[in-house]
Amino acid sequence: MDKQQFLASGLLEQYVLGLTDQEESVVVEKWLRKHPDLQKEVDAMHEALEQYSLAQGIKPPTGLRSKIMRDIEANGTEQLLQVEPNGTGTPKVARRSWTTYLWPVAATIALAFTLVKNNGLGHDLRAAKEELAQTQYDCEAEARRFQAFLGHAATQKITLPGVATGSDVAVVVYWNPEQKLAFLDMSTLPPSPNPDKEFQIWADVEGEMINLGLLRQGKGGEDNALQPIAYLNNAESLNITLEPSGGSPHPHVQDLLASQPI
């Protein structure tokens, strides 16, 4: 990964927001040690978040401060040193016309106006481009992950043949007991015969059918992609049924499409 790719990955921002896992944090920290400019960027983002939080603050009720200080007092032995807010920050200004104060206000408003204007259309376009780049990056990363999964030694390809006589249905599921992951190849699933019904996949565990997931097709679904389904260690067979839209808590076994023992 070069620096550009690293920046495009969004890992830096995720790190600042505490969203990275241990492994990712190690990667980010390595980059930060090597590139002081990135560390500066991280500091600036932290500061922006802090300022953002301060600007959105809500004043706690009066009395809470002394309550807390009493609590702290009860929790330690040191003498509490009262910090007196020294209100000397206000500049001493002789009587001046109110118009004196108008200039800075006007200048700030003018600048704010310019900034807001500049942030308009150009910003939307930039944001859209960024979003596209991120999606591309994520797609590539996803593809790499899938490839690694498919090429993994423990990944088994399980084909679920259709149960109807003469059926040419053959739904493909990739099953990996080591990584405890499972994906269903949506391109092998036939289209739902009824627009109000959807396919759902189940695992048979000691005679009980456990839901592994709803197989969303068409709108919102990804017909050509591998869809993750739940992995169950002790699954004895995989079964796909046709269920009312949104899925069912228990399978309608009379509408079984395909089934295969593992």
Place this chain on the structure above:
Amino acid sequence: MSMEYSTTDIIQLLKQEDKRAISIIYDKYAPALFGIAIKIVESEVLAEDVLQDAFVKIWKNAASFDEKKGTLFTWLLNITRRTALDTRKSAAFKRRQKIQEVDFSVYDHEDWRVEQKPEHIGLQTAVDGLDEKYRRIIELVYFQGYTQQEVVKHLDIPLGTVKSRVKIGLRELRKLFIESKVMIWIFFWTLLLALSLG
């Protein structure tokens, strides 16, 4: 005011387990932390308890703060957020909660905001300048501690979109605060100029 203390001063006092640190932290950060607690527990009364508990924890853990692991504010935020989330799980919270789904927008209301301090000139502009969709993500992740997967569920948008909004949102926020700093700078310099002329 407490603004005169730099973060480095506060950290030093904190490490020496000097109680002044708590007073200074309270004066500087209590509104921000209280605002975050309210967002999580959705009640001002419970948020008071959260803040009280959080400050005791801050004090008890003062010596363990490590600036190499993160900023002072992030540390304070994490303690407050964890305390607030624990409260949210507690029986007291469940008794209080009448409805399951909470409309978080209630707490975005202007009336809840802290009155503007002079040092916050321009900050509100920066906050308002951030697009709603980015603001929402930052609220959920940063203030309420959602994971990206939880945001996917909560907002019903794909993970890729969540990730890109995290990235762009934070970059935008950073840019807006730089601009607001420039504005504060211009404000004070023109004020100075106007005073010397006027």
